[in-house]
Amino acid sequence: MFALGDVSTLTPKMAGRARRQAELVADNIRSLVEGGHLQTHEPSPEVILVTFGPDGGAAQLPGQDEIAGAEMAAQFKSRDMMVDRYADMFRIPAPTEQSKKMG
Numbered sequence: 001m002f003a004l005g006d007v008s009t010l011t012p013k014m015a016g017r018a019r020r021q022a023e024l025v026a027d028n029i030r031s032l033v034e035g036g037h038l039q040t041h042e043p044s045p046e047v048i049l050v051t052f053g054p055d056g057g058a059a060q061l062p063g064q065d066e067i068a069g070a071e072m073a074a075q076f077k078s079r080d081m082m083v084d085r086y087a088d089m090f091r092i093p094a095p096t097e098q099s100k101k102m103g
């Protein structure tokens, strides 16, 4: 049985880490079926992205002591709340500018 995300022993509980665990679990299930080796999850460095409107926010990025500002937060999250990235992952069309405005 595999567990991932908040229901696992993952600490701290974070979406980015849950996503990487999901990829690993998928690989491990494939390995089980094909008779390969199982891999162990190695937690990635913490990333914290706080949004404040589409152009605002702050970020704590790996390997950086200083808090990154609004431009960095907007580039990685605030501008589209990562919706485009997840649409791509699920192979569905990304929302149009008009549908984003309509909520």
Ligand SMILES: Cc1cc2nc3c(=O)[nH]c(=O)nc-3n(C[C@H](O)[C@H](O)[C@H](O)COP(=O)(O)OP(=O)(O)OC[C@H]3O[C@@H](n4cnc5c(N)ncnc54)[C@H](O)[C@@H]3O)c2cc1C
Pocket (backbone or CB within 6 Å): 004, 005, 006, 007, 013, 014, 015, 016, 017, 018, 049
């Ligand atoms: C207020 C808040 C802010 C957060 N901010 C961030 C952040 O900025 N960055 C970050 O990385 N992480 C953040 N997190 C943490 C992040 O949301 C979680 O770590 C992530 O959602 C875990 O994903 P998951 O798939 O494991 O669980 P979930 O996203 O909780 O998904 C579990 C799903 O299972 C469903 N479910 C439950 N019981 C059943 C059942 N019996 N049958 C069927 N379905 C069921 C639930 O409805 C839910 O959809 C935040 C969490 C909170 C609460």
